[in-house]
Amino acid sequence: EAGVAQSPRYKIIEKRQSVAFWCNPISGHATLYWYQQILGQGPKLLIQFQNNGVVDDSQLPKDRFSAERLKGVDSTLKIQPAKLEDSAVYLCASSSHRGPRTDTQYFGPGTRLTVL
Amino acid sequence: GESVGLHLPTLSVQEGDNSIINCAYSNSASDYFIWYKQESGKGPQFIIDIRSNMDKRQGQRVTVLLNKTVKHLSLQIAATQPGDSAVYFCAENRNYGQNFVFGPGTRLSVLP
Numbered sequence: 154e155a156g157v158a159q160s161p162r163y164k165i166i167e168k169r170q171s172v173a174f175w176c177n178p179i180s181g182h183a184t185l186y187w188y189q190q191i192l193g194q195g196p197k198l199l200i201q202f203q204n205n206g207v208v209d210d211s212q213l214p215k216d217r218f219s220a221e222r223l224k225g226v227d228s229t230l231k232i233q234p235a236k237l238e239d240s241a242v243y244l245c246a247s248s249s250h251r252g253p254r255t256d257t258q259y260f261g262p263g264t265r266l267t268v269l
Numbered sequence: 270g271e272s273v274g275l276h277l278p279t280l281s282v283q284e285g286d287n288s289i290i291n292c293a294y295s296n297s298a299s300d301y302f303i304w305y306k307q308e309s310g311k312g313p314q315f316i317i318d319i320r321s322n323m324d325k326r327q328g329q330r331v332t333v334l335l336n337k338t339v340k341h342l343s344l345q346i347a348a349t350q351p352g353d354s355a356v357y358f359c360a361e362n363r364n365y366g367q368n369f370v371f372g373p374g375t376r377l378s379v380l381p
Contacts (some may be wrong), residue, residue, distance in 0.1 A: 157312070193373070194373055194374070195358050195360075195371030195373050195374050196313065196358075196371050197371070198368055198369065198370075201368065202357050209368055210330075225327050244313070246309070246312070257303070257315050257318065258303075258315075258369065259315070260305075260312030260313045261312050262310070262311055262312050263311075263312050
């Protein structure tokens with residue numbers, strides 16, 4: 154079974170520029186997550202999708218971050234404009250969760266973003 | 270605010286020894302916990318989980334203990350190997366929701 158795919162693996166941009174990350178979850182997984190992991194910290198949830206609907210985006214800085222999962226499969230996360238403090242690894246995860254019980258999340262390798 | 274934290278940011282153990290990584294959580298409503306292992310340049314990898322109706326769960330070389338009275342979680346790794354060197358995170362989940370809260374992590378270094 155193929156894992157969660159993410160691209161690019163690395164991205165370096167200057168502040169105020171825009172950037173987009175792509176995620177392809179495990180086939181058949183209904184739930185997709187984007188996490189931000191700042192160096193030396195645990196991952197922090199940014200947004201959670203169930204199919205193509207948003208379940209939780211309470212920690213997403215909506216003035217600059219946006220995410221979509223139009224067809225309920227792939228997802229993109231965008232930052233516009235980027236700030237220095239956005240430098241982090243952006244992790245995508247998916248799970249087969251459909252009902253009330255929690256299922257394991259499987260993570261992709263992440264995209265390391267450096268904002269100069 | 271509510272958070273999941275770890276007592277020790279770094280842990281060094283001799284190869285072959287047992288490792289114990291600790292985690293404290295503050296939300297008594299949390300009902301599901303996961304330990305993840307993260308190697309450099311990779312995403313977190315599931316190790317073992319435990320639900321709040323259990324006190325102990327064993328996997329291959331790993332054991333998770335849950336003490337709900339003091340809101341404490343631990344991961345025990347038996348016969349620690351060099352390949353176990355990584356950062357370990359505990360994560361808590363509340364009320365069957367899918368929103369996991371991660372702790373800051375403990376770096377485990379295995380000495381030859």
